[in-house]
Amino acid sequence: MSQSEPAAAAAAATAEAAIAITGLTRSFGDLLAVDHIDCDVAYGEIFGLLGANGAGKSTTIKILTTLLPASAGTARVAGFDIRLASAAVRRRIGYVPQLLSADGALTGYENLLLSARLYAVAHAEQAARIADALQFMGLEQAARRLVKTYSGGMIRRLELAQAMLHRPKVLFLDEPTIGLDPLARHTVWERLAHLNRDYGMTILLTTHDMEEAEHLCGDIAILHAGRIAARGRPQALKSVVSPQATMDEVFAHFSSASDSGRWRDTADTRRVARRLG
């Protein structure tokens, strides 16, 4: 798994969870977007964070990636406290935001080069890593084109390539397949499974696609109004709801309380749709 680290350090790291969240809370004015979450994610897991619009998924990810400070509580990511050792956390994680966000005025190659430099990938290794990432995401042909000429699916793959370049221990993906066609979606699934298997990356992803959650995630938490409403393996969650329940029914069951907050954040989602369209 962690070839480059001394065995002792690797052993110490695996003794702990990849993500250990305790009492994590974030408020925006009166709104409790994340409400005292406790949750551990084991190393090597693909973890699905589900929940209706506005449930608090993106906010949780922003806190875990050190972009947003928590109002209360804390978390350890890859063994480091997000508040006390944020730089150490950043060195060990990768992040793909919910909005498409590669720099359109640069080529795919230049976007990757920037990431490699900022993540201090050794100079001698940069070219090989970039070539590897491009090939892994099937972007060799497009590497020299400006990203503003890419399709949404290509941008998503480029972002994944950027996020894996420095071999992070934990990868945070906020709706990695939003707006992708079924084929592109399957390609991304396959690549993610591959990253998880071959590089031992722990992946935390959010999605509204229950098929995706079931297909990819070994462990799932359903957020509802900032709290964890359910947690477990997909199979286990289904059996809680009913013997023949589908994931859609599981989702509906745990996030169906009559709460207007569900619709609060659709503007964000619509903006994504527009950028992808």
Added chain:
Amino acid sequence: MLQFWRECLAIADVELRKLVRDPTELVSRAIQPILWLVVFGQVLSHARGIDTGKVGYLAFMTPGILAQSVLFSAIFYGIAVIWERDLGIVHKLLVSPASRSSLIVGKALSADFRGLVQAAVIYVIAVALRVPIRFEPAAMAAMVLVVTLGAAVFATFSLIIACIVKTRERFMGVGQVLTMPLFFASNAIYPLQLMPAWLRSIATFNPLTYFVDALRGLMIQGGQSVYGIGWDCGVLSLVFLALLAIAARTYPHLVR
């Protein structure tokens, strides 16, 4: 430390690639100083309404116009940063382990590049208008240093404003409100002695005054730096370091 400079250069490199790919902005930014020098400067130097000592008015204002065009183009760095925030690019920079100050210095370096392009444009115009320019290598080298400092100061200042106001609309408003007083409450187009006392005391707290003052000593034959070039550079360096410290703290707020 080495990694710090690698990060700065990585950011500056990206900005340069964008600038070279689409130089329209560089070109359009050259038009305003041409107007100031060719129209405003020519007219006022014939009128002889402003006492600028031994040097003619056009020669007096040329360094002021360079400083002004550096100020005006650096101040819109904030807009670019807000734009990058809206595109999610800032989020990506901020989750990287790169130090916050290197991200800021990288931006400042690319503002420096623009500033130097503007300096080149203004030297060309000045020569065409027969302004007595100092071409000694030492003076040119010092001018490059001063422009580098000045552009870095105003680009970083603009970045801080962007992190505070956060939206493009508000920035446009605030940008206008700030740049005009900065320009007029300085020695850019008239000497400090001609100002009423209250304005002069404001001007002495304006970094643009020291920027212009140093350029006046370095660009023009017979041009006088009132404070001394060493003092000017010292002031600009201190202001830059203070702004850098503030910007490194406020930049992460842009995505909150």
